Amino acid sequence: MAGILKTVCNLIRGTSAKKDQSPEDFLAKSENFRLLLAANNRTLELMSEMTAQSLSDQTFGMAYIRGMSVRIEAGVRQMVQRLCLMRPGKYDGLKDACDRIVAKLEEALDGRGDRHACSLVLGIERINAGSISEVGSKMAMLGEIRSELGLHVPQGFSITASAFHLFMESGGLDDEINRLIQICDCDGGSLEKLLELEDRIQKMIEAVEIPLVMEREIFKESERLGNVRLAVRSSAVGEDSEHASFAGQFRSELGVKADDLLGAYRKIVASLYSTTAMAYRLNHGLREDDMVMCVGCLEVVDAMAGGVLYTRPPIGDDDGRLVINAVPGLPCSVVNGSSSVDIWVIDRDSLTICDTEVAEKELRYVQTSSGRVRRERLYGDMRFEPSISDKVAKKLAKTALRIEEHFKRPQDIEWALDRDGRIFILQCRPLSVCGVNTSSVSESTEDRAFAILSSGVSASPGIAAGYVFFVQTDDDMARFPDGGVLLSRNARPQLAALLPRAAAVITEFGSSVGHLANVAREFGVPALIGASEAVERLSGVSVVTVNGDTGTVYLGRRKELLKQVKERRSDFGESEVKSVLNQVLQHITPLSLTDPNSPDFKPESCASLHDITRYCHEKAVAEMFMHGRRPVANARRLVGDLPMRYWLVDIGGGTVNSGDGKYIGLEYIRSNAMKALWKGMTAIPWEGPPPVNAGGLASIISQAASNPALVPGVANDMGERSYFIVGTNYCNLQSRFGFHFCTVEGFAGEDPDRNYALFQFKGGGADPVRRQNRSHLVGEALERHGFIVTIRNDALFARMEGVSGEAVERALAVVGYMLIHTRQIDMVMSDQSAVRHYQEKFDRDIEYILSHLSSEYIDRGQLS
């Protein structure tokens, strides 16, 4: 290789007019220029992708934003480094500019913001609503109603946010988790990838030592409680907020012995990264790096009965009533949806019981004398006994209303009744209420005839249709089809991971106040819970329509019903993650450095990473080709009958000795890549700009007014001037035709592994929609000729790799043609007939050029 390079050097020495630069330096400079251009292309592509993401409704997490930001930064730093190598010492100020912008960007990315050191463990008697950032909302609310309202809550303590930070930072757990999320690449929400990620993170958390000081504090508190068995529950900061309840997403462990406390703590921290929780965050656009898991350790109340109470109806209009759900024993089966429940409906003002519904209950959870939690089957009359008396129901209602009054909003309360008849509050949180307008949906007689199930309790309103898919196992979950109707025996909270993809939910057991119902309402997915015999009735059925307002399931897709539904998803507004993305983009994409002749065109004026790329690109082109009005050594002007001004630099073997240092004729070009490109550019003369209608013209004028880069004087500076870099099998063209920038690059040698062609363009004079239409027109034509094309807004990226040299030449010819003949056609891109006209013309012309090229392969004649 070195030998070849020596030859190349000699060749250049022979052709170079100026001797102020050694051929070695020149080669190194050209190579740096090439790498700078490659980094520029990559970086602009990434920026476009990130912008497109901010406009799309696809799900993504912080790992995406971090990953993209650092990739873009890498590209920009690469450009700065290459420019500094091209001209040592001159551009060092860019590094500071880059550091300055990156520091701002990092600030926008920063998660788990304000921290203040606090105890690692806090007893419940020291907790109130003000402790929320240290103990999470669940524990803070419990502490609050204990201290302020004097209600019974279990004895216990919180393992605080400070403890969580200590744990996550010990042994670099935090970093390692971010890394696993980054490499998993599961922003699409693929359940399989999420399951694998969950497994890896959980294993890692299990393996990490809990810091000694934390361990000591935890055991001290546990001892203070008499080393009884404890319920260990999640109390994440941000959990239970009105718009994101995380209902049932995190783990709770019941009946935990003192010795097992640390293990339970690890499991609950790990549940931050359960598939369900990760899918939930992705779909709500919540930051995954911002969650702080505080953990509550509470005595298990030896409950006779327990359940959930809503101080308002969770669905539909407020009718002045509250709803109590109750089961015998510990209330875990209410929230995890594994059993049927008794219901009391009570008028809030008079506290009279309006309605009671006693269900047939199959099992209950009880605490054994050793403190363990056991599942018991119920037999005979026990199955039909009410879980609590009416008197207790009323007392519960009264307590609940005090809590609602205190927090000034509807509450979702988990309660237990102990053997001494005392009511304990295990948890309370704001209730998200979901309105439904049943009157607007009418059911035709015909629809009624197709009803196959009407035993369901409406747990989340709305109407949707889809294929019934019965989910029993984790495997079933992984196979769940997009838009399917989720059918399950139990309303397991884990099923929430499927909600973003499910059209509707039907379960046989569970209650409308359980976790799954809660999350279904948040996602606006119609749900029927407690639909008895649903599995039997719906097995073998393919498509059904589910009416979540009335609790009815119909065979087939009921078009009349579905027509009455508006957009189903509830609007979460701008999500947390999206708002971070937008803030980060502020430091990446806005382009303010547009005029290279302005005194402000300098590193200190760069306000975004895009500005830096623009600056580097401009200066690199200048270093390579021009100094002011004088061309630099080795840059030569192409001469001949040319429509535009072209400059050329040969990095070795791209031309034969022309004998003149300043000019070069086309006949001296030897680079096969450039020849092919040139052929495409010139074989068919450009017919000039298209006739523009008034709309197209107005569009250009308004664009020019809002974008200083399009002002004619500025555009002319680099406009209509193009730069070729050529080598034996290599060609790179940087050009600005009118209002749009283009890069073409290709390598057409003997080894397919090294061959490639790429084409990138962006911009235009017309409005964004017309420009985008042009990109699509060009993209489709390129795809027909073997390119892989990506279009983001008005930017087009096309590439082809791993093909023969001849294929690259043909590709370059196609690109050359498109380069010339798509100029200014963005102006007429709102006209369908014009689009069709160009489609046909392009295909015809390209076919002609390629057939010409093929015949040239046969006789390998001279170009032009």
Place this chain on the structure above:
Amino acid sequence: MKKIRLLLVDDESDFLTAYSRRFVRRNAEISLATSGEEAIEKVIANSYDVVILDVMMPGMNGIETLRRIKAIDSSLPVIILTGHADSKVLGEGMECGAFDYLLKPVGTDELYFKVLDAVRARQFATA
């Protein structure tokens, strides 16, 4: 064509085997190292065209490894390939003369082209 001699440094062996298999198919000669220390020994004892280096490894971390490799042979291109999207590491890496910084997961093609770029850049720099 001459084979490209690649040194892959990563503490995750799954990762190493996956990539090395794909590179061998592309006519590259692969050496593996699972720690910074091992990488240094190999760089001293053998001749490579490109090093692909992970950052977070037990023992000597990637940046320190990069520094030492550069002290041994400043012209040997080192591509950082990491799962840590960390601007600080990126800045330090580039400052220490890394050829580029890539984030996992990265396609074989993208990585391979980066390797070719590095090989080529080195030839030009030392022509």
